[in-house]
Amino acid sequence: MxxxxxxxxxxxxxxxxxxxxxxxxxxxxxxxxxxxxxxxxxxxxxxxxxxxxxxxxxxxxxxxxxxxxxxxxxxxxxxxxxxxxxxxxxxxxxxxxxxxxxxxxxxxxxxxxxxxxxxxxxxxxxxxxxxxxxxxxxxxxxxxxxxxxxxxxxxKPFWPTYPGRDTFAGEQLHTRDFRSAADYLGLHVVVVGGGTSAIQLLLQIAEITTTTWVTRRPPVFQQRAFDEEWGRAAVAKVDERTRAGLPPESVVSVTGLPLTEEYQRGIDRGILVRLPMFERIVPDGVVWAPEDVPPAPEHQRADVILWATGxxxxxxxxxxxxxxxxxxxxxxxxxxxxxxxxxxxxxxxxxxxxxxxxxxxxxxxxxxxxxxxx
Missing domain, CATH: 3.50.50.60 (FAD/NAD(P)-binding domain)
Incomplete structure (x- = not known):
C-alpha cells in the first residue's frame, strides 16, 4: 500500500x-x-x-x-x-x-x-x-x-553476556539469523539454548557436522502431547507473573518439551546430550568451570556458536x-x-x-x- x-x-x-x-x-x-x-x-x-x-x-x-x-x-x-x-x-x-x-x-x-x-x-x-x-x-x-x-x-533477539564473547575468532549468530544447516558443513557448532528452536536447529546441523548442546538448566522432556490443558496451565503461570509486574518468562520454561518421536531419535543417536553452560568463551571455543568437569569437557573447540536463547x-x-x-x-x-x-x-x-x-x-x-x- x-x-x-x-x-x-x-x-x-x-x-x-x-x-x-x-x-x-x-x-x-x-x-x-x-x-x-x-x-x-x-x-x-x-x-x-x-x-x-x-x-x-x-x-x-x-x-x-x-x-x-x-x-x-x-x-x-x-x-x-x-x-x-x-x-x-x-x-x-x-x-x-x-x-x-x-x-x-x-x-x-x-x-x-x-x-x-x-x-x-x-x-x-x-x-x-x-x-x-x-x-x-x-x-x-x-x-x-x-x-x-x-x-x-x-x-529483540536476546544475546546473553558471557566472559570472552568478544574474543571468539569464529562466527556467532542468533536463531533469527539462521538460514541453512548447509552453511556449517564441516564446522563444529555449539548450540546454546533449551527451547524448541534450539533442538530443531541442533538436529538439522548434526546431520552434516559435529555439534555440542549447552543449556543453563537441564531440559525437561514430557512424555505427552502438548494439549489444550497443558497450554492453559502454562498460560496461567505466565499470567501470574505479568499481573505481578514481573517480566514474562518463556512458555517452554513453564511447560517443558514434549518428547516427540523426532526428539527421542535425537536422544537415542547421542545428539540431544545436554551439557551445562560453559564458564567462558575463548578464541577457539568454550571452556567449562572445574566443577562442571565431568560431564562437560574442560575445553571444546568450536567454529560457530549459535545462540538459540530466545x-x-x-x-x-x-x-x-x-x-x-x-x-x-x-x-x-x-x-x-x-x-x-x-x-x-x-x-x-x-x-x-x-x-x-x-x-x-x-x-x-x-x-x-x-x-x-x-
Missing amino acids: SSPGTDVDRAVDVVVVGAGQAGLSAAYHLRRAGLAARPEGLGEHVTGGFVVLDDAPSAGGAWQHRWDSLRMQHAHGIHELPGMALPEVDPDERASVAIARYFADYERNHDLRVVRPVRVHSVRELGGPDGMLVVETDRGRWLTRGLINATGTWQ FRAGLDHLRPLHLRGHGGGIVMDGTQVVADPRLQLVGYGPSASTVGANRAGREAVRNLRRLLRL
Whole structure:
C-alpha cells in the first residue's frame, strides 16, 4: 500500500502496531465491532476507525523471516486466524512462504489495509483535554484514543553476556539469523539454548557436522502431547507473573518439551546430550568451570556458536510512557496495562503464542470498546 500523506497528523480511534498473528486478530475484531480500516486517518482530533501499522515489507509477521529449512510439517505453534480457516498445504512447503501467503490472503479478505513498511519510533502523550496518544513513525504521526501493541519479539533477539564473547575468532549468530544447516558443513557448532528452536536447529546441523548442546538448566522432556490443558496451565503461570509486574518468562520454561518421536531419535543417536553452560568463551571455543568437569569437557573447540536463547518483547517505542514498574515488567490485567487502560498489549506475556494471540486480540478490542465507548 502506498504511503498516506505525512504533512498533517491523522487521527483514528485505535492504532494497531504490528501485523503478526496478534495484530491481525485485533484488527479482525475491530472490523467486527464496526470500525473501518482508515490508513489515511481523519483530520486532526477528528477520530474514527482504526489503522494497522507494520514494519515488515510484506505480510507474514515473524513467520516470513523463519529459516528456509523450516517446513510446515515441523513448524510448531501454527494456529488459524479468527474468521478464516488455515488452508491445507504441502507439508514440505517452507513455513515462511505458506504462512506469509495465508496472512496476505487474510488481510485482503478482511480489508484490513495494513500500512507498511512503517517503523514506529515512539508513543507519547499528546497533552491537552483530549487524552490522546501520539504515535510517531518514519511516515508521519497518527493521533489515537487507544493503542493495541502487537509488536511481538522478533526484533529483540536476546544475546546473553558471557566472559570472552568478544574474543571468539569464529562466527556467532542468533536463531533469527539462521538460514541453512548447509552453511556449517564441516564446522563444529555449539548450540546454546533449551527451547524448541534450539533442538530443531541442533538436529538439522548434526546431520552434516559435529555439534555440542549447552543449556543453563537441564531440559525437561514430557512424555505427552502438548494439549489444550497443558497450554492453559502454562498460560496461567505466565499470567501470574505479568499481573505481578514481573517480566514474562518463556512458555517452554513453564511447560517443558514434549518428547516427540523426532526428539527421542535425537536422544537415542547421542545428539540431544545436554551439557551445562560453559564458564567462558575463548578464541577457539568454550571452556567449562572445574566443577562442571565431568560431564562437560574442560575445553571444546568450536567454529560457530549459535545462540538459540530466545527473544524479548519489542516495547522500546513505549518507553516515553514509563510503563515498567519496580519488578522490571509491566503490571497487566489480561491484555490491559493497569497504569494506562488505553494501552492493550497482545502477544505479550500469556498471549505470546498463536492460540493466546487470537484470544488476546478479541479481549483487547472488547476492553477498548468499553473504555472508549466505540
